[in-house]
Amino acid sequence: MKILVAVKRVADYNVKVRAKSDNTGPDLANVKMAINPFCEIAVEEAVRLKEKGIATEIIVVSIGAQAAQEQVRTALALGADRGILITTDTDLESLAVAKCLKAVCDNESPDIVLLGKQAIDGDNNHTGQMLGALTGWAQATFASELTIDGDSATVIREVDAGLQTIQIKLPAIVTADLRLNEPRYASLPNIMKAKKKTIDSTTPADLGVDVAPRTTLLKAEPPAERKAGIKVEDVAQLVDKLKNEAKVIS
Amino acid sequence: MSVPLLNDRDVEFLLYEFLDTEKLLERPRYSEHSREIFDASLRTAKTIAEKYFANHLVEGDENEPTLENGIVKMIPETKVAWDAFANAGFLAAHQDYEEGGMQMPEVIFRMVMAYVNAANIGTAAYPFVATGSANLIRAFGSVEQKAKFLTLIMDGRSNGTMCLTEPGQGSALGDITTMAAPADDGTYRVFGQKMFISCADHDIAGNVIHMVLAKIKGAPPGVKGISLFIVPKFLVNDDGSPGERNDVVVAGLNHKMGYRNTTNAALNFGEKDGAIGYLVGEANKGLGYMFQMMNEARIGVALGAAAIAYQGFNHSLDYARQRPQGRLASCKDQLSPQVMLVEHADVRRLLLAQKAYSEGSLAMCLFGSSLFENQNSAPTQELRTRNTQLLDLLTPVIKSWPSKYGCISNDMAIQILGGAGYTREYPVEQLYRDQRLNPIHEGAEAIHGLDLLGRKLSLYGGAGYQFFKEDVAQDIAKAKDFEPIKNLAGKLENAMDVLEKTTQSLQQQMGVDIDRGLANATVYLDMFGRIVGAWIWLKQGIIAAEALSSSLHESDEHFYRGKLQAANYYIEWELPAIEQYAELLQAGNSVPFEMQDEWF
Numbered sequence: 001m002k003i004l005v006a007v008k009r010v011a012d013y014n015v016k017v018r019a020k021s022d023n024t025g026p027d028l029a030n031v032k033m034a035i036n037p038f039c040e041i042a043v044e045e046a047v048r049l050k051e052k053g054i055a056t057e058i059i060v061v062s063i064g065a066q067a068a069q070e071q072v073r074t075a076l077a078l079g080a081d082r083g084i085l086i087t088t089d090t091d092l093e094s095l096a097v098a099k100c101l102k103a104v105c106d107n108e109s110p111d112i113v114l115l116g117k118q119a120i121d122g123d124n125n126h127t128g129q130m131l132g133a134l135t136g137w138a139q140a141t142f143a144s145e146l147t148i149d150g151d152s153a154t155v156i157r158e159v160d161a162g163l164q165t166i167q168i169k170l171p172a173i174v175t176a177d178l179r180l181n182e183p184r185y186a187s188l189p190n191i192m193k194a195k196k197k198t199i200d201s202t203t204p205a206d207l208g209v210d211v212a213p214r215t216t217l218l219k220a221e222p223p224a225e226r227k228a229g230i231k232v233e234d235v236a237q238l239v240d241k242l243k244n245e246a247k248v249i250s
Numbered sequence: 251m252s253v254p255l256l257n258d259r260d261v262e263f264l265l266y267e268f269l270d271t272e273k274l275l276e277r278p279r280y281s282e283h284s285r286e287i288f289d290a291s292l293r294t295a296k297t298i299a300e301k302y303f304a305n306h307l308v309e310g311d312e313n314e315p316t317l318e319n320g321i322v323k324m325i326p327e328t329k330v331a332w333d334a335f336a337n338a339g340f341l342a343a344h345q346d347y348e349e350g351g352m353q354m355p356e357v358i359f360r361m362v363m364a365y366v367n368a369a370n371i372g373t374a375a376y377p378f379v380a381t382g383s384a385n386l387i388r389a390f391g392s393v394e395q396k397a398k399f400l401t402l403i404m405d406g407r408s409n410g411t412m413c414l415t416e417p418g419q420g421s422a423l424g425d426i427t428t429m430a431a432p433a434d435d436g437t438y439r440v441f442g443q444k445m446f447i448s449c450a451d452h453d454i455a456g457n458v459i460h461m462v463l464a465k466i467k468g469a470p471p472g473v474k475g476i477s478l479f480i481v482p483k484f485l486v487n488d489d490g491s492p493g494e495r496n497d498v499v500v501a502g503l504n505h506k507m508g509y510r511n512t513t514n515a516a517l518n519f520g521e522k523d524g525a526i527g528y529l530v531g532e533a534n535k536g537l538g539y540m541f542q543m544m545n546e547a548r549i550g551v552a553l554g555a556a557a558i559a560y561q562g563f564n565h566s567l568d569y570a571r572q573r574p575q576g577r578l579a580s581c582k583d584q585l586s587p588q589v590m591l592v593e594h595a596d597v598r599r600l601l602l603a604q605k606a607y608s609e610g611s612l613a614m615c616l617f618g619s620s621l622f623e624n625q626n627s628a629p630t631q632e633l634r635t636r637n638t639q640l641l642d643l644l645t646p647v648i649k650s651w652p653s654k655y656g657c658i659s660n661d662m663a664i665q666i667l668g669g670a671g672y673t674r675e676y677p678v679e680q681l682y683r684d685q686r687l688n689p690i691h692e693g694a695e696a697i698h699g700l701d702l703l704g705r706k707l708s709l710y711g712g713a714g715y716q717f718f719k720e721d722v723a724q725d726i727a728k729a730k731d732f733e734p735i736k737n738l739a740g741k742l743e744n745a746m747d748v749l750e751k752t753t754q755s756l757q758q759q760m761g762v763d764i765d766r767g768l769a770n771a772t773v774y775l776d777m778f779g780r781i782v783g784a785w786i787w788l789k790q791g792i793i794a795a796e797a798l799s800s801s802l803h804e805s806d807e808h809f810y811r812g813k814l815q816a817a818n819y820y821i822e823w824e825l826p827a828i829e830q831y832a833e834l835l836q837a838g839n840s841v842p843f844e845m846q847d848e849w850f
Contacts, residue, residue, distance in 0.1 A: 188339030
């Protein structure tokens, strides 16, 4: 069984990201980058399936700047077998990512595509669903448990009302939620081995995908700063202000 | 995690700007490595430190190891951390490929240790002592000993200890009384008691391999009669599994001020028929072997000091940025919002001093590690020798400066938090207690003073000291090209003159009366330490000044300005203290020396 896992290069979760001073987007210069935590969970799940003897090959793919090779390499050190890097300087929207992944699916014919449920930078939660639509394969999003049984999989999903168990036919798209597993760290011998694993480079154009953005970012600005409070003279003034200024009571 | 363990930007700066670690890749030993591998290894180290070491910092402090029916019990998180460190391959990281290691460069390995030290020094002591024991076996053990014991430590199936101190003997090892009697089968039976043994016993690995200094019956007196033995807690079966219990037991635990999750015990060897020990190398050369590993171990201790100071700095900085308190003297409006602590000048002074000590200590330790690296892997014999001699000179300083100023730094961290810092609600009080060990173990401060003044200055005909002066002069010349640090270079140049005069004077005084001449060696050590500290900061200042001469991203601009400010602070505020020391030392002021016991 072949598994395709996608990883996204994002600002490290510890970093406090700020808007650029000209409001054209987040300032990512000099910011520490890492694998999106949900993608890391997807990689871990794939590696566990391989350790259980269910998966035979794990292919990791990333799309973005050349620097995203670092995240592909990290996934290889965690246990993926080979990598694909789709390089582009365009800021990618979810649909473009899903189209690129669809092209990779056409080439590689994986049995399962494991993705993070969303990336911590855009917080869109689009790609898995879009890829499901583009491929016409089954999709199981927000997975907190994944069991493979022959040519189908049982997935427990985290939904608003609690947990939902579904059965899907393979090939399928599964997106990882936080509780699916706890990712391992890359051991030193595996980091050294990862250096020797192959990463194939390609571009969206080579894959026949148009990644031109469909939307335009008008402005990125930080949330308004909280203003200092004031002291009120008495309860009457408080009620008055709540009613007429804050308009939270009537 | 709100408060980082170290500062990733500084780690990058130290490894790739302050030191040229990437240049190591040109050496055949590191041809399989790459910067990507170094960085990935450090990411793993940081993850392990955050997840498995930092998680029980307080718990380990509040629940120190206990002795139950002769067995030491500790909180289970310790074993999880040990296993994580071992499974990641770090215990074997810097060993050779042929021995199952990864040939990781020394500076990268020390940075790995810096992360776990910053997270939890009490637990980090286990891998620290284990790698020290492993290095000792690797350097001096026989092929059979390496096959039997080294692999056990490298894959985490055994820990190690260093058994030097005895109840009666700490700093003066020549008088140890632990004895080893030759047995018919070529092994030895060890009898005696060892004291203050870190990681002496625990339930985190299957076995403990003690590296024990003892005297073989009939050996010459003093340090020339000391031999080194491997004494495992359990005899080791051929498959590496623990076999029969050896005759070594925990006599009692010591209850410490800090480092509480590190077992520290008195060990009894040979309560019955004698503990089976295996002689390492030749008889009577044990202390020499031990000392050859000392540079490394001493830098390791100092690195722990640097990491604890760094944590204190990070915590107090975080607090100072978030805690509103009072208004500036210039503000007359009592209804205006309070300012954050960091806006008060005195708080910034305390933070800047901590920055100078903690970042300076980490830089100094890594610089020492780079000398250690070069001593082993520099391309020419001449360079290797030069680095050995310089490292030998600087080791007492690299051990002592971070340990001493680490304590002062952690004290300042508490001061910034005020009453909150004195409570156990915040980690700064524990960091302070943990830190206090560092000027004591692996050679107390005074021992290093004696070592520097009495031994290292004149070792190799004074070559190490000569190289030191050359290297500092070179950096001073370089710094003079940069306007922002020109004046700092001048100050260090003057300090070097003062050092030279004081050194000559003390050497002359020692020639007349060795006891009197060495009486204030600790003060000389501090003076030397301040100069090395200033040099390390000048080196960082040069890089910062160079970087700031071109246009930078705002965050880099702040980073380098901070480096420059800390260099200014250290050289302008802390270096001048040597003037007073120099005056006392050069005059041979003997007030403390002439104080008499009866007068106290």
